[in-house]
Amino acid sequence: MSTNSDESPNSVGRKGEDIACEYLSRCLGWSVVDRNFKTRSGELDIVAYTPGRYVFVEVKTRRTHRFGVPVEAVTPTKVARLVQQIHYYSRAHSIDLDRFEVCLDVVGLTLHQGVLACVQHVRILP
Incomplete structure (x- = not known):
């Protein structure tokens, strides 16, 4: 996947989400069940499922x-907001949190001169 330096941050972000979906499905075998789920306090980028587990990415x-590696941009404040969004999503989709493991992951991608240079996948919760 390539990108030009004159692309908007939104288009770079969208390409990153596309790459992350491909990584999750092809490399990990997870099913991507939802993308860009909006709530009042923000957006869940990707919701993936693997047997017995929902992973919010x-x-x-x-x-x-220049401003640090991508995963460093997920601050404790952002994590707290994401947890609220996960609870909202779970209620909206009737997901019984007692029946499934629920995880929060971050996938950080670095594009160097338009080429994917690095993928970093970190489990934040639990």
Whole structure:
């Protein structure tokens, strides 16, 4: 996947989410069940499912490490907001949180001169 330096941050982010979906499905065998689910307090980038587990994935895409690696952009405040969004999503989709393991992951992507240079996948919760 390539990107130009003159692309908007939104288009870079969208490409990052596309790459992350491909990584989750092809490399990990997870099913992507939802994308860009909006709530009042923000958006869940990707909701994936693997037997017995829902994984909510925040995607961070950067063109450089000038401001740190992408996963570092997920602060404790952002994690708290994502947890609220996960509970909202679970209620809206009738997901019984006692029957499924629920995880929060971050996939950080770095695109260097338009080419995917690095994928970092980190489990935040539990």
